[in-house]
Amino acid sequence: MKRLICILVVSVLTMVSFGAFGAADVKVTASAPSVVTENQRFQLIYTIHNAQADSFRLPKIKSFKLISGPSKSSSTSTQIVGGRIVSSTSVSLTYIAVAEKKGTITIPAASIWSNGVKYTTNTVSVTVQSQTEQQKKQADAKKQAEEQRQLQLQAEADEITAEDLFIRTEWDADNVYADNHNNLVIKLYYRVNVAGWDNIVWPTSKNCEVTDAGVARNVRYGRAQVNGTLYNTVIIGKKDVVPAKNGKLTFNSGELDVIVNVPNKNDFWGGYHRVVKHMVIPGIVTSVKPASEKPVQVEEKPVEQPHWNL
DSSP: OHHHHHHHHHHHHHHHTOOEEEEOOOEEEEESEEEEEEEEEEEEEEEEEOOEEEEEEEOOOOOOEEEEEEEEEEEEEEEEEEEEEEEEEEEEEEEEEEEEESEEEEEOOOOOEETTTTEEEEEOOEEEEHHHHHHHHHHHHHHHHHHHHHHHHHHHTTTSTTTEEEEEEEESSSBBBTTTTTEEEEEESSEEEEEEEEEEEEEOOEEEEEEOOOOOHHHHEEEEEEEEEEEEEEEEEEEEEEEEEHHHHOOEEEEEEEEEEEEETTTTTTTTEEEEEEEOOOEEEEEEEEEGOOOOOOOOOOOOOOOOOO
16 A cells, blocks of 8 residues: 555656646637627727736727726646646636617727737627617517417417317207297317416307306316217306297307417426417207297195094
């Protein structure tokens, strides 16, 4: 063990003696945002890598106003490159500037001296836009993103087929009679995660009186089998219809938006988002029978129990 430690110490001393430690190349850079708006503050940063600046000369800058700086910051890092331990340092001088004039401005190179050697930074090009142009670009980008989002949601809604979701308009009795109260039911059948519905336009008809009929919660939801497939059902509307006369009665179609919860794709945590499926409420054509043909309901009287005199 002692022999191994001695070998390591000798190896390190040998590396130092033969220049195993090195320094990275000296480099100077300038950076700033490529696009700013009028009267917007931004950072103009000059950095010297792997050297100490003896002096620094800022170039003449037109159409920009320096309002503060420079503020100084530094950092150091060490890494092994090709078997050599290389240390790198950087010192940054940061100015805060304000754009005063619209247009594209090129900031000339700055000069930095280190150990008697002059280094020159790159030039920086900055485009200054009016606030109106910038706001318009942001609004256009937001509008485009929203349009893309709506197209994606519409595509997902289109994937929901009539086998997943459909509506039926039907009477709750076999026959409809004039001058009588008849219930017209609009029922939604679904195999997807329905969150609700909105923007309803109910079917309409002439020559009849239509009022809303309440639906008890315990009968609103149910299940039904259609062509061998089991569906959840919900009554989204129930109308009390009193036809003025017998004969043909037509209800035109209506419409509504059904809100569906769709699972998020490629989401480790699961969850869902909502899409809107625009649907048509089917119309219905009915032959209304005369009121005289409606069977008379005979009220059943309770059977009196005999009284026994004991």
